[in-house]
Amino acid sequence: MGSVIEVKELTKRFGNFTAVDRISFDVKEGEIFGFLGANGAGKTTAIQMLCGISKPSGGTGRVAGYDINKESERIKRNIGYMSQRFSLYEDLRVWENIRLFGGIYGLPEKMIAEKTNELLERLDFESERNTMVKSLPLGWKQKLAFSVAIFHEPKIVFLDEPTGGVDPAMRRQFWEMIYDAAERGITVFVTTHYMDEAEYCDRVSIMVDGRIDALDTPKELRRIHNAASMDEVFTRLARQAKRVE
Amino acid sequence: MKQFIAFVNKEFRHIFRDRRTMLIILGIPVVQILLFGFAINTEVKDLHVALYAPSPNSFINGVTERLYQSEYFTYRAELDDPIKMEESMRKGKLDMMVLFDSKGEAVQLIINSSDPNRGSIAATYATAIIAGYQQELAGMRKMPFQIEVENRMIYNPEMKSAYMFVPGIMGLVLMLICTMMTSVSIVREKERGTMEVLLASPLKQGTMVFAKTVPYLAISLVNFASILLLSYYVLKVPIQGSLWTLTLISILYIFLSLAFGLLISTLMRNQINAVIISAILVMLPGLLLSGMIFPIENMPQILQWLSHIVPARWYIDIVRKVMIQGLGWAVIWRETTILVGMSLLLVGSSILNIKSRLE
Amino acid sequence: MIVVENLHKTYSTGLGKKGKKGKGKGDGNHYGNGDGDVKALNGVTFRVNKGEIHGIIGPDGAGKSTLFRILTSLLLPDEGPSKATVAGYDTVKDFRQIRQIIGYMPGRFSLYQDLTVEENLNFFATLFNTTVKENYHVIKDIYGQIEPFKDRRAGALSGGMKQKLALSCALVHRPTVLFLDEPTTGVDPVSRQEFWEILDKLSEQGITILVSTAYMDEANRCTRISLMQGGRFMATDTPKGITESYDELLWSVEGERMPALLAELRVHPSVKTAFAFGDNHHVTVREGISVDALREHLTGKGFNKVRITPIEPTVEDAFMKASMEVLNGNE
Numbered sequence: 001m002g003s004v005i006e007v008k009e010l011t012k013r014f015g016n017f018t019a020v021d022r023i024s025f026d027v028k029e030g031e032i033f034g035f036l037g038a039n040g041a042g043k044t045t046a047i048q049m050l051c052g053i054s055k056p057s058g059g060t061g062r063v064a065g066y067d068i069n070k071e072s073e074r075i076k077r078n079i080g081y082m083s084q085r086f087s088l089y090e091d092l093r094v095w096e097n098i099r100l101f102g103g104i105y106g107l108p109e110k111m112i113a114e115k116t117n118e119l120l121e122r123l124d125f126e127s128e129r130n131t132m133v134k135s136l137p138l139g140w141k142q143k144l145a146f147s148v149a150i151f152h153e154p155k156i157v158f159l160d161e162p163t164g165g166v167d168p169a170m171r172r173q174f175w176e177m178i179y180d181a182a183e184r185g186i187t188v189f190v191t192t193h194y195m196d197e198a199e200y201c202d203r204v205s206i207m208v209d210g211r212i213d214a215l216d217t218p219k220e221l222r223r224i225h226n227a228a229s230m231d232e233v234f235t236r237l238a239r240q241a242k243r244v245e
Numbered sequence: 246m247k248q249f250i251a252f253v254n255k256e257f258r259h260i261f262r263d264r265r266t267m268l269i270i271l272g273i274p275v276v277q278i279l280l281f282g283f284a285i286n287t288e289v290k291d292l293h294v295a296l297y298a299p300s301p302n303s304f305i306n307g308v309t310e311r312l313y314q315s316e317y318f319t320y321r322a323e324l325d326d327p328i329k330m331e332e333s334m335r336k337g338k339l340d341m342m343v344l345f346d347s348k349g350e351a352v353q354l355i356i357n358s359s360d361p362n363r364g365s366i367a368a369t370y371a372t373a374i375i376a377g378y379q380q381e382l383a384g385m386r387k388m389p390f391q392i393e394v395e396n397r398m399i400y401n402p403e404m405k406s407a408y409m410f411v412p413g414i415m416g417l418v419l420m421l422i423c424t425m426m427t428s429v430s431i432v433r434e435k436e437r438g439t440m441e442v443l444l445a446s447p448l449k450q451g452t453m454v455f456a457k458t459v460p461y462l463a464i465s466l467v468n469f470a471s472i473l474l475l476s477y478y479v480l481k482v483p484i485q486g487s488l489w490t491l492t493l494i495s496i497l498y499i500f501l502s503l504a505f506g507l508l509i510s511t512l513m514r515n516q517i518n519a520v521i522i523s524a525i526l527v528m529l530p531g532l533l534l535s536g537m538i539f540p541i542e543n544m545p546q547i548l549q550w551l552s553h554i555v556p557a558r559w560y561i562d563i564v565r566k567v568m569i570q571g572l573g574w575a576v577i578w579r580e581t582t583i584l585v586g587m588s589l590l591l592v593g594s595s596i597l598n599i600k601s602r603l604e
Numbered sequence: 605m606i607v608v609e610n611l612h613k614t615y616s617t618g619l620g621k622k623g624k625k626g627k628g629k630g631d632g633n634h635y636g637n638g639d640g641d642v643k644a645l646n647g648v649t650f651r652v653n654k655g656e657i658h659g660i661i662g663p664d665g666a667g668k669s670t671l672f673r674i675l676t677s678l679l680l681p682d683e684g685p686s687k688a689t690v691a692g693y694d695t696v697k698d699f700r701q702i703r704q705i706i707g708y709m710p711g712r713f714s715l716y717q718d719l720t721v722e723e724n725l726n727f728f729a730t731l732f733n734t735t736v737k738e739n740y741h742v743i744k745d746i747y748g749q750i751e752p753f754k755d756r757r758a759g760a761l762s763g764g765m766k767q768k769l770a771l772s773c774a775l776v777h778r779p780t781v782l783f784l785d786e787p788t789t790g791v792d793p794v795s796r797q798e799f800w801e802i803l804d805k806l807s808e809q810g811i812t813i814l815v816s817t818a819y820m821d822e823a824n825r826c827t828r829i830s831l832m833q834g835g836r837f838m839a840t841d842t843p844k845g846i847t848e849s850y851d852e853l854l855w856s857v858e859g860e861r862m863p864a865l866l867a868e869l870r871v872h873p874s875v876k877t878a879f880a881f882g883d884n885h886h887v888t889v890r891e892g893i894s895v896d897a898l899r900e901h902l903t904g905k906g907f908n909k910v911r912i913t914p915i916e917p918t919v920e921d922a923f924m925k926a927s928m929e930v931l932n933g934n935e
Contacts, residue, residue, distance in 0.1 A: 027917040028735030040762035085791075137662040164790055165818045167833065168924050172879050179863045193792055194819070200862075216776035220882065229882065231793060231821075239795040251730035262718045342891075438714040445676045445708040446731045447700070583822065601699065604677045 003186040004156045005050065007061030007068070012045050012054065017044040022059065029198035031103055032178060032188045034198050034218075037207030038238040043191055046207070047158055050189070052076050054128070060161050064155040077105065080149035080157035080186075084164045087145030092135035094125065098148055103153035119147050139170030145196060146177055156187040163192060175200050195231040208241050249590040252456035256430065260460055270426065273416045274530050275469045278475045292317055292367045293338060293501055295324035298345040306350050307378050317370045341367045402493045407480040412564035413537025415472050417556035420496065420502040420531060426461050427506030432519040441603065448505055449494070450599045452511075458503040479580045485571030491564065495578070497584055498560045502527075504591035505556075511598035530555040537561055605781055605812040606652040606675065609687040613670050613722065613835075627721065631822035644670040645681070646835040652814060652828075657807050660816040661923065663834030668816040669711055669830075672785045675814070691780050704732075707779030709770050709901040710803050711786045711816075717759030721769055724758055725776060732777030736808055739778050746802050747772040761859070764795035771802070782806065786813040800825045820920035821921055830864045830924050838926040843919055850877070850925065852888040855895065859902070859910040868905055872898070879924065 005027035009023065012020040020042045027033045037043045048054035050063050052072030059069045064078040088097045095116060102112035120126045123143060133141060142162055150157050159178075163171045175197065178188050198204050198218055205215040214221055214237055218230055227233045260267055294312055298305045302387060313320040323505065324330050324339065333339040341353040352389065352555055354371055381555030412491075431482060434440040466510050469492070476482040506523065513519040532549060535557035552558045559580040566572040627888045644667045652658040660668050673679040675690055677699035688695045715724045723748070729736045737741075750768050753761070758769060767787060774782060784803075788796045800822065805826075807813055815826070823829045823843050830840040838844055857878075859865050866885050869878040874893040879886050891900070893914045902910045 016766075038794055039790075041763045041792075074610065125729035165664035167666075167784075167818075167927065168820060168920050169879075169927060170663070175880060176863075193790065193796075195793055196880075200880060222883075235794050235797065238792065247730055251727055255716065255723075255727055258723065259716070259718055279796070318625060437717075438710055438712040439716060441673075441678060441710045442708060442728075443731070444678050445703055445706060445726070447704050447733065477920060541777050558621045 001210040002029050002078055003027060003062075004031075005033075005061070005063050005067075006187070009055050010046070010049060010059035010061055010068075011081060012042075012049060013057040014158045018210055020049065020197055021209075023210075024059075025205060025212060025215055027187060027189060029155075029187055031184050031203065032182050032190065033202030034204035035189060035191045035207070036198055036204060036234060039243070041238075043207055043230060044160070046175050047189075048160040051079060051081055051158055053213045057086050061086055065075070067193070076229040078155055079151070080154040081156070081160075082145050082162055083160035084142075084162060088133045088141060088148065091132065093128050093132055094120075094136075094144065097144070098151065101148045102151055108154055113149065115145060119151070121196075123147060137167045139174070142166055142185070144176060146174065146181075150186055154186065156189060157181065159188065159190040161191055161193065163194065163197065170196075195229065195234055198230040198234070204230070208237055213237050213240075249452050249456050252448075253459045255411065256457060257507045259430070260464070269367060270422055270464055271471070273422065273465065274472045277414045277418055277562050278411070278472060281414060282407055282476075282480045283556060286532065290317060291319055291322050292340040292363070292370070293589060294318045294341045294343060294354075294367075295330050295333075295339055296343040296345075297327050297330065299347050300345075300349050304382070305345055307382070308343070308352070308375055311374050312371070313377055315370065315374060317367075317452065318340070327336065340364070341371060343371070350508070355559050362522055381480045407476065408484050408569050410537065411472070411476040411480065411482050412561045413535065415469070415495070415536055415564055416498075416537060416561040417528070417531040418468060419499055420505070420560075421500030421523070421527050422468060422479045422508040422521060423461055423465050424509065424527050425505050425520060427458055428509040428513065428523050429516050430457055430461075430517040431507070431510035432513050436515050441443050441457055442514070444601065444603065445516075450601055454507050454595070454599060458507070461497060461503060462499060462508075465502075469495050469499070471486070482568070486567035490573065490577075494581065494584075496586065497581070498556065501556055501584060501588040502590060504588055504595055507547050507595035508591055508598065511595055511600070527557075533555045534558060535561050556584060556587050605656075605691055606650075606658070606814060607687060607689045608651070608675070609649050610684075611645050611671070611674065611686050611688055612643070612682040612684060612904065613647040613667075613674060614642055614682050615642045615798040619627030619701045625682060644835050645674070648835075648837050649835060651828055652812060655807055655810050656811045657803055657815060657825070659823055659829040660814065660832050661820060661919065662816070662819075663818050666832040668832060668836075669785055669815050672708075672710075672783050672814070672816065676706055676783050682691050693920070696888050705775065705780040707782045709774040709782075709784045709787055711789065713766050713770060715758045715766070715770055716774060718757060719759055720755050721761070722754040724769060725754075725772055728773040729776045734774060734777045739776055742778045743772045743775050746775070747806055764791055767782075767795070767799065771799075775806070779811065780878050781814065786818065788817055788819060797823065799927070820923060823919040829919070831926055832867045832920075833923075833927045833930060836930070838930055840921070846919055846922050847917045850922050852917070852925065853891070854915055854917050854921060855887045855889060855898070856881075856884045856913050857887050857898075857902075857910065858884040858912075858916045859907050861907065865902070865907055867917035868902065868907065869876050872901065874898070877924075877928070881918075881920070886915070886917075888925075914920040 003026040008024045009022045010020060010024070011018065011022050023046065035043060036049070045054065049056050049068060052063070052068060052075035056068060063075050064076040066078065068075065075218070078196055091101065098113055098116045098119065104113070104200070107111070114166070120129055125144070128136065133144070136144070147160065163174055166174065171194070178190070192198065201218065203215065203217050204221060205212045207213070214233070221233050222228070222230065224232045224237055226235065260306045289540050296309055296312070309320070321339065324333055330339060330342045334342065337357070337359070340357050340363065344353040344355065345351070352375065354368060356364045434443065443545050462596050473484070477484060509519055509522055511527070513522060533553045534541070534552040536552070537557070541558065544552070563580045566577055637747060648671060649763065650658070659806065660671065662668055670679065670910070674681050674688060675695055677695050679698060681688060688935070690702050691705055695702060700874070729739070737817070741924055746768050750772070752766050761769060771784070771787065774784070779851055788799055796819070802813065802863070810865055826843060828840065828842050831838040831846070841849070857865065857869060862880070862885070866880055869875050869885060869887055875888045876888040876890060895914070899910050899912050
């Protein structure tokens with residue numbers, strides 16, 4: 001199995017502050033990769049570099065087969081992105097959002113129409129086709145946003161705290177969608193503050209002070225740190241942070 | 246009182262830390278004055294004129310000579326040919342053709358009115374010159390009596406347009422900045438969520454809104470001073486009347502504008518709306534209906550009525566009377582009363598509109 | 605300290621109604637009922653005693669923020685036979701008194717980003733007619749952590765530090781009742797733990813705290829909790845009381861190929877519900893099936909090394925059960 005993300009010594013400096021400090025890791029095709037870290041550990045900056053939004057200060061890497069230093073435009077075409085803060089246009093209807101994002105990624109009109117039907121059916125969402133997104137409950141919105149983010153069948157999808165504030169049952173349904181996507185071969189790169197969700201990942205990395213301090217399967221991490229839960233592992237590592245932002 | 250002072254301090258900090266906005270607020274009047282003073286000039290000079298006379302005679306020579314002498318016209322002798330004339334007028338290089346008939350007794354003025362202002366002034370000047378010359382000729386023939394017309398321009402003897410637009414700019418800029426900035430600064434608290442915390446505190450709503458107006462009052466006084474200084478020293482517009490009267494009226498006008506800003510802020514929920522609404526409600530009537538650019542007397546009746554509710558109209562009127570004409574309270578009391586009334590109305594309705602809750 | 609009886613709140617979505625935008629900001633997640641009105645609170649009743657930490661546990665859009673805004677006197681509840689008082693003051697009539705004695709930290713970061721840490725704190729102290737010096741002992745624990753950065757602008761602080769500053773500002777006048785609307789949303793687990801340690805200290809000092817959260821694991825740190833969904837309280841009790849009244853047989857199932865295992869569990873006739881819970885699945889089963897029987901069944905389906913243990917429910921289990929009951933009851 002090939003790697004969808006390979007980065008070596010990836011670094012981002014803002015002035016004399018090193019937000020991301022020489023991180024190296026690989027993410028394999030079809031993997032669910034959990035990207036954890038305390039607030040201010042450098043996660044957001046790292047994701048921005050991986051998505052081609054921000055230029056690295058140092059290091060090399062490839063995402064979806066493209067060079068993050070030189071081919072950021074190609075990367076953007078071949079990834080999906082969804083965050084808690086921005087996902088869909090609230091003042092557009094459900095189908096309008098789907099068509100918009102399909103169009104942004106250059107899918108042909110006919111294909112968009114077919115895939116829209118298919119998607120609404122799969123989500124059991126047909127009755128909401130004409131609903132304004134802003135009047136959907138949060139959990140539904142997030143499910144829809146995720147579907148839209150992978151609508152163009154990207155190699156990899158980045159999910160930035162996709163389940164924040166979502167109710168417990170919906171949160172689980174959301175993870176089942178993640179599993180489905182991974183099953184179909186889409187690599188999932190996800191951040192979360194829910195430590196139970198860390199357990200659902202194939203592998204988990206924990207960032208502390210701009211570096212990746214741990215990277216392994218949740219089971220291994222628990223074993224290495226002799227901890228009963230990922231919560232404990234995380235707490236132990238994050239408490240070592242020295243950086244005062 | 247402590248709350249009030251703390252709030253005013255906070256507002257000043259917001260303003261001073263936002264360098265860009267600060268620059269815009271203080272720069273607008275300066276730029277406007279300089280722009281109107283130097284770039285946009287409504288005085289018409291250097292009108293290009295050419296003349297066609299198939300059979301020259303002494304009358305035609307006299308007219309030509311006088312056109313040539315006039316400071317308003319540049320006589321383009323090289324174009325004295327109908328074909329050349331038409332061509333250069335089409336290219337915009339000629340403002341007026343003077344065509345005499347074959348007998349040299351009738352004259353036709355063909356005027357390039359693509360700029361109507363320039364065109365009509367050219368017509369007026371030329372007509373005056375030709376009429377003047379005719380009169381001169383008539384005088385020589387010993388008419389029994391002669392009416393001599395003597396024009397004297399008072400208040401603005403040099404016909405400088407600065408006299409016209411300085412009051413206009415004062416009316417526009419003061420109101421624009423006061424209204425827009427106060428409304429935006431209150432709406433910003435709503436938009437950023439800080440209003441929620443303020444509402445959940447013992448701070449009275451009235452204290453808040455009045456504290457909000459203080460910094461903008463101060464900034465507007467600075468603007469007022471910079472406009473006056475620039476127009477006095479750079480554009481050489483004299484202040485004929487009492488500076489105190491002018492200042493007092495301007496403070497009243499600033500106060501009115503602040504109240505208007507408050508009213509807008511109580512009705513709007515986000516900053517963009519507040520900016521757009523203040524710009525539309527201040528800029529458009531301020532430019533079009535205040536008499537700053539277009540004389541109110543020439544407007545259709547309905548617009549004249551509408552102009553009555555534009556505060557800038559009354560303020561600009563007062564400033565012209567005090568600053569340019571040097572008149573005093575005796576002639577501006579009516580306008581002043583109207584402004585006072587408007588202020589009270591605006592303050593009253595914004596106070597009624599201030600809500601002590603989120604809804 | 606807080607008494608709420610039968611509280612209702614309806615937002616009109618403003619279609620042709622008075623032209624007012626009656627919808628509270630950030631509360632747009634309620635599901636409309638078709639005629640343009642949105643019921644954000646639907647008969648909420650509870651009571652908080654002095655010094656308690658009362659948690660409102662529920663997802664975004666449950667109506668938590670609306671409840672907070674009514675109790676902090678920022679919104680008017682629907683008219684009707686309801687009651688809402690804070691420290692004995694009516695939230696509608698005595699709103700001036702309420703605003704003297706409460707501290708409120710809204711869900712969104714609501715400080716002045718262009719003012720420094722110290723300027724923000726001083727400003728809020730003056731707003732409440734006090735000084736930082738006078739009440740320094742109240743905020744010492746928390747403000748002490750960010751005091752080294754007192755000259756930094758609030759906008760340049762990290763998420764965790766912003767949240768500490770916001771709490772300091774809400775505390776600086778030593779409020780009788782503290783309202784914290786989702787103070788830990790988007791905050792990492794370590795900062796969250798620190799935050800709850802501070803709340804414990806405040807409650808020891810006698811400050812009553814009403815706090816809302818979407819993180820179920822935080823429920824155990826409250827004196828009492830209310831589970832909220834769709835504008836209703838599904839249950840109100842101590843965390844222990846909530847889990848004790850959970851009357852299902854709950855098992856933990858662990859093994860290999862967890863996603864497939866979950867799918868297999870769901871189709872078993874004796875399994876009522878099966879949900880992923882971190883490294884294991886929580887399964888509720890019908891009476892009559894034994895742990896061994898289920899394990900054998902799974903082994904037969906090719907799942908090896910399956911470990912099944914009866915477990916005590918968590919608040920999250922209780923929440924899911926309650927919200928499913930509400931859902932089924934509605935349909």
